[in-house]
Amino acid sequence: MKRSVQLIAISTLAAGMAACGGSGSDSSASSGTGTVSFGITDAPAMDLSNVTIAFTEIRLKPEDGQWVEFPLEGFEQVNLLDLQGGLSEPLIKDEEVPAGTYTELRLIIDTDNSFVKLDSTGDSEYSLAVPSGEQSGLKLKGDFLVAADTTTNFTIDFDVRKSIVNPQGNALADYMLKPSLRLVNNLEVGSISGQVDVAQITSTRMADETLADCQYDGAVYVFSGENAETSDLNVNNEEGNPLMIVPVELDVESSLYSYTAAFLPEGNYTISYSCQEDNNEEDDDIEFEGTQSLEVVADQTTEAELIPLVE
Template sequence: MNQSLKLFTVATLAGALAACGGSGSSSDDTGSTGTVSFDVTDAPAMEFSNVTVSFTGISLKPQNGEWVEFSFDTPKTWNLLDLQGGMSEPLITDEEVPAGPYSELRLLVDTTELASFVTLKDQPDVKKSLAVPSGEQSGLKLKGEFLVAADTTTDFTIDFDVKKSIVNPQGQSLADYLLKPSLRLVSNLEVGSISGEVDYATINQARNSDETQANCTEGYEGSAYVYQGADVIPTDLNVNNEEGNPLMVVPVSLKDGDSLYSYKAAFLTEGEYTISYSCQVDDNEIDDEIEFDGTQNVTVEAGIETEAQTIPLVN
């Protein structure tokens, strides 16, 4: 049967996806149940060395029913930056819930003093407080639709995009940073990934010799920008303007023994994507007009890790 689910942002529906599962998942299936699992993962960020979030529970809202709540005996606390490149951790696993459509999901977060916190790369030993905006009542409400199939297990992953989620309130809050997440909810059966390599040395050398282009940012190897759809013109990340934003920004890294920098963008639904690379730091708040290299189209298939061409593109 067909399952439907959608991308989520806080209080705003960002898009729609499709998934496949078992049968009998109509809201008219009175008394029928299914089992559901929710994991959490993170799309990478650049300026933080630690983003620790302590989850105390998760609640699911059936479209025609009361909230189904799961409270954790012990908070589940992770540094979200450890959950990148396809890594994830379970919030709930194989829990029985009413089958049918759901309209909302809520993540409960412990916001007592430094239970959840961030540290910056230039101040790794200093914990900065992290709080949920007032009005959220210690919970992060995600409105949209997803479907739990009857008599089978439906597995989801919540992609916690830290780069877009952590906001500096600039002195307008008692906390140092606010957790205003930009999340994606995806079915684990309907996602694949993209991996690739970047020839940073060649790009940096070319830029340093070309006065018409700005040099790469010193001490920064760059990031791969992932956009949904083919032939997208790459733009920088602007948290104040969701239109045209990349789906995720993935820093590249150099592994021991490698000569090229590598990246992996995970939990991507099937379809066409545009990948581009920039070796200039993006402050993700204003239009930086940063330079991009090696823009290419990549097709993602469920259950497959697709290899992108090396950047700069090799003929």
């Protein structure tokens, strides 16, 4: 059997892979080979227009075996901000892997060919440091299962919004990558889609001095759990919320702004919209609206209510 590894794109914050596999006791997964796909996903940060990562190798660690390594010819440059809403770009395809439980995945990075660009500075490129990226790589620890004679598709959820920081003082580069990754099984995920009336929200806020004005078109924040507490994005937040932040995009035909939060494991979520800027290195006092709880079902799209909600 063969396996392919892919890159995909959206945005999330949680780390780990424990929910993606079993203990390895299933005899059907303990011998032979299986087919598996991997992807990486993201959503854009405030001022970032390009986050290009040069991948040079993918490594998988079987629970009871040596690392399985897949070098890329030269390096594979991927602009993570091009990969949103479930779009994918393969890194390696049709390669066999031993069936069984795996405990770690690593992505090896070429930092010399990785960079970021900002909306505010056009085509200027800024260097991007990835600590240990060329030696041990970006790490995802935790169990995931590859069953024998079976195809299993995974997506690596890579949150650029939280991962890119602007270091102070003597730094290795203009920007630093502090990766926040998680792994999901594509058979166990669904999505949330909806629309936001940004024009109405902007008008309402401008007419009310007690409300903060909109600073940009805004984004929908996704939090784990029903009736979850809303919070800003902060690189120091260890709680895992918000799980995902999805910027809205104008739908010309309706004049509303649309969004899709994809690769969400089955379960309950809380979503809320904000049009205030959110610095991922500071505690920001952000105003939310349109907060609602939704259930996500695998392989289905859950439609959210229009924001702002009708009172």
